[in-house]
């Protein structure tokens with residue numbers, strides 16, 4: 001095998017530098033200097049060198065990057081400096097042992113040993129790299145040696161700066177920190193997931209980790225994540241001399257650093273700080289599970305070194321777990337806003353971490369069976385996220401007698417409708433569209449754009465109408481009178497008139513909008529269109545068997561089952577009848593008129609069209625069997641570009657997607 005010449009090595013270095021600069025210009029500044037073809041030439045030249053001399057490949061080479069759109073799988077990344085783990089202690093005596101070892105190994109006066117003490121964040125450890133001040137890479141810790149490339153995902157975390165503050169900034173710096181989700185955001189996310197029947201996250205740490213480890217960065221972007229920086233991996237300019245200065249430097253670079261840190265000058269100060277933090281633990285908006293104690297001076301850290309992947313210069317002093325034992329008095333089932341049935345253990349009240357707990361969630365039927373929780377059992381409960389306590393496990397040795405196993409009710413405890421559990425889902429749901437537990441959510445969906453499209457009826461407003469007993473289900477909207485509306489807060493003549501007009505204007509929906517508005521589980525706007533085009537009327541759709549439905553392209557067994565379940569529920573039929581009585585026209589679409597020339601094609605719209613509003617263009621595409629999505633990916637077939645197109649056009653060009661101007665779009669859709 002040949003060896004690279006110094007000139008070649010220099011050329012490789014230069015190529016990398018150039019490509020990085022252009023990546024930065026393109027991705028961070030959105031201001032490219034060269035064409036894609038020129039970029040590709042540089043890239044190919046570098047790749048050729050690296051193939052010829054594999055020893056020249058570095059993990060930070062631009063050739064090791066991955067694309068920006070949803071990935072098939074994560075690329076692995078070798079950390080430049082391994083990410084170590086921490087030895088743990090749980091008692092003061094164990095911490096004293098640690099301190100004694102440090103003292104004995106360093107052989108310096110005890111007063112010279114200072115510790116920087118920080119919270120131990122309970123999240124996901126990551127590393128973010130900056131090249132010349134620009135965010136260039138993000139990775140999970142993984143096993144400490146090799147992690148996953150989550151560059152594009154971490155880029156969406158708002159507390160991670162995309163460009164470092166200050167001048168000059170280090171040439172290369174790798175910042176380490178913990179991705180966390182606040183307790184409140186975690187609770188909200190899980191509430192949302194229960195309602196959607198998605199599997200729950202056990203705690204904020206899992207939620208944060210699950211959000212980062214998403215192949216689609218857009219999902220990560222939709223999750224409320226933050227990062228606390230706590231260290232530096234590699235850094236190419238003079239490093240701070242201590243951990244304390246490191247945290248100061250990280251703040252100056254624009255990172256979020258915990259305010260609950262302290263420079264402790266003795267073991268006693270560490271001990272006192274441990275209790276201070278334990279005291280405020282519950283009041284912090286995010287979870288911590290201890291403190292991390294780090295020898296402050298890096299000189300000392302170096303001479304202490306590491307042992308089997310853990311430094312001798314640091315220790316995690318863990319807090320006691322937030323778990324307690326208690327007895328299950330009963331198991332109830334509560335119904336959420338979208339009809340999800342959640343088993344809840346009613347407990348003998350017990351204090352956990354300073355809070356009295358009398359209920360704990362059991363999440364869903366499978367969880368109850370997996371943990372085999374029965375009435376009368378002694379269980380371990382824990383406060384996950386300090387918000388929803390949960391049952392961790394049963395102490396089987398304490399079970400008395402043979403209580404019957406839990407079973408999910410077959411009918412909704414609130415409205416009596418049939419309960420369904422669709423294949424592949426963990427959640428049981430009430431199928432009643434008029435179920436009082438779900439009515440607000442149904443209403444919000446029913447009036448939304450794409451459904452019945454009643455402008456001005458916001459969630460707060462609908463909520464008030466339900467709470468005051470003015471409406472009980474979405475069909476009641478069509479029976480509203482001026483007098484009803486005048487019972488609401490801050491209602492005036494003009495507003496009442498507008499709202500009544502919005503209701504009036506919604507009485508002639510398209511069949512697609514009407515099907516979508518019914519809120520059949522798993523039937524979004526696109527599938528509503530597919531069903532409308534196939535079955536032409538609600539009456540005909542309601543008659544179809546599961547097998548008939550499955551014959552339709554894009555309709556699988558799960559969707560077919562939700563459709564048949566929906567129409568087999570007499571309460572839903574009553575609801576449909578009530579809509580008719582309320583004056584909603586049930587449209588019939590002509591079978592013959594169906595032109596499916598765009599079936600299976602995906603469109604993205606950008607810029608302003610002269611002859612169509614966005615909504616009109618979307619309807620037209622949908623009518624012809626196509627679908628419209630919000631962002632460009634490899635799955636996009638056409639990008640329709642009007643005047644002043646946005647970055648979607650650039651993206652389309654880069655991915656080689658067919659671009660239609662307005663005239664071409666008109667031709668394609670038959671004018």
Ligand code: IVH
Pocket residue numbers: 084085086087118119120121122123124125141178230231292311314
């Ligand atoms: S320092 C050798 N500081 O704890 C230094 N780690 O077991 C190791 N962690 O995976 C990291 N808060 O996710 C450090 N303030 C903090 C931390 C912290 C949480 C986590 C980190 C790491 C694990 C080490």
